[in-house]
Amino acid sequence: MTKKIHAGILFGGKSAEHEVSVRSARNIYQAVDKNKYQVTMIGISKSGRWTLDRKIEAGVPFDFVAEPEQPEEILALVTGGGENQLINLKGEKPVPQLDIVFPILHGPFGEDGTVQGALKLAGIPFVGPDVLGSAVGMDKDVMKRLLRDANLPNAxxxxxxxxxxxxxxxxxxxxxxxxxxxxxxxxxxxxxxxxxxxxxxxxxxxxxxxxxxxxxxxxxxxxAIIGREIECAVLGNECPRASIPGEVINTKDFYSYDAKYVNDQDSIIKIPAELSPEAVAKVQKAAIQTYQALCCQGLARVDVFLTPEEEVIINEINTLPGFTSISMYPKLWEISGISYTDLIDRLLTLGMEKFQQDAALKTSK
Structure with missing residues (x-):
């Protein structure tokens, strides 16, 4: 029998997007191929405390508490690699060695390179862009200046x-x-x-x-840019590919937090977007150029405006997009021919491949 790959799903975090991360983690856990992967859920409270969530493994419905009153198992990350990547400070059960982590964290202290750097120090492969790509993708000021230098138009x-x-x-x-x-x-x-x-x-x-x-x-x-709001998912390391684009049609002023996660009546999502073949090609090219200009690997969602003259203007990049039930990233790949379960598998595989490539580099003369 083939040994399962041990994947950790890291979620929650010290961010205003904590609740979105919890929803994303729930969906990823439900979609991951349990025949191929052994899954460990690692929740980060709003104070930044890492805890094991074993309830879901026991069949208890997933309901991570933002700040558990008496966490039974608090984790500490160990730098330097090796078998003891995570130490259980309070519980008796050890934490098995992780082959890969999916840090489905949104916003600061998760999507901005901080957790990526910690995982690199611990020698743990992870899904998504490295420290640099995560950091510049998070900071809209730095992101826009890099796009400008790459001659990619933005507001x-x-x-x-x-x-x-x-x-x-x-x-x-x-x-x-x-x-x-x-x-x-x-x-x-x-x-x-x-x-x-x-x-x-x-x-x-x-x-x-x-x-x-x-x-x-x-x-x-x-x-403000006058144009249609188009989103395109990107997947891959050295040779990324772009999904079929989708469109967000707002019934309110803009695509707000409530429209994304609370009241889906505030916006209409069209997948695929009704675009000419030429416009699709332009959006996909711009998405890949943005992805590469901002040093991304693994995954990202690139949001653009398409003007009435069909000029593509970059809005922003999201290096760890949501994986909730209504999130665009997995939906775009589903319409492009990759199921939710296959998408998770590809992302985990890309993360392990990136780690192996980095490990092969010389660290001394």
């Missing part, structure tokens, strides 16, 4: 800092003079549309700034 923007130092932030009238109206105010390091506001006047601007600064010390203010 004009300005950066505001909570602690600006000697040079003050531009004010409302200066911003409007440079970017026009409406504008979007976004925390630089967050996803799932958390903290984002559409601004059409000075009163809305002040409220938007106050709201966004609750989530980050750095904001971007971005000019």
């Amino acid at each position: 004009n923007f300005l950066v505001l800092y909570k602690y600006p130092g000697e040079e003050e932030n531009p004010g409302y009238h200066e911003i409007v003079a440079k970017l026009g109206l409406p504008v979007f105010v976004k925390p630089a390091n967050l996803g799932s549309s958390v903290g984002i506001s559409k601004v059409e006047n000075e009163g809305e601007f002040e409220a938007a700034i106050e709201e966004a600064f609750l989530y980050d010390h750095k904001l971007i203010v971005e000019s």
